Amino acid sequence: MIAETVCSAVSAAGLGIALITAYRKRFLTATRIAAYALVPIALVMTGAVEWLAGTAFSPTAWAGFGLLGLSWVLFMTTRAVERRRGGTRQERKERKQQRRAAGAPAQPGTVAPTAPAPSLGSGSRPAARPAAAPKSDDDFSDIEAILKKHGI
Known part of the structure; x- marks a missing residue:
């Protein structure tokens, strides 16, 4: 009974605010408030x-809501552990069998000892840079002249 009275009062107050807003010529906002x-x-x-x-x-x-929350936490925990391990036990077993059948290394990050070095190819190298001119004392003499000119 109290909840119904509170809801009715909230609706009446909201409609009053909507009327005041409409009086101020803000019809779109008044309609939304209503x-x-x-x-x-x-x-x-x-x-x-x-x-x-x-x-x-x-x-x-409330006990039912608590149990729903607990089940959600348990579900999310198992999903996080499963992601960290790399899938379910059956999925990991299947991937391991596929790696063995293909002759791939047991760990995903390891390299086979007989693997050839990667080839860059001829088109992937950057163009050769021109050789830098050897620095001489002339460069420093120009700098010294500029500093003397400015009194430094």
Whole structure:
């Protein structure tokens, strides 16, 4: 009974705010406020509020929600462990058998001892840079002249 009264009061207040907003010529905002204000009274009329109030004060319902939360935590934990290990036991076993059949190394990051060195090919090398001119004392003399000119 109290929940229905509160929802009715919230709807009435929301419709009052919508009227004030419409008076200020903000019709789109007023319409949106009115739509939100009608939701609580609609929930009262459909009986959803009575059902929610009965559920909110039921210890059995809270125990059920607790069990749902616990099952979700357990499910997420198993998924995280499964991802860390690399799949289920059957999936890991199948991948191991495929690697053995293909002659691949046992660990995914290892390299076979007979593997050839990677080839870069002729087109993948950058063009040769021109050789840098040897630095001489002339470069430093120019710098010294500039510094003397500025009094440094």
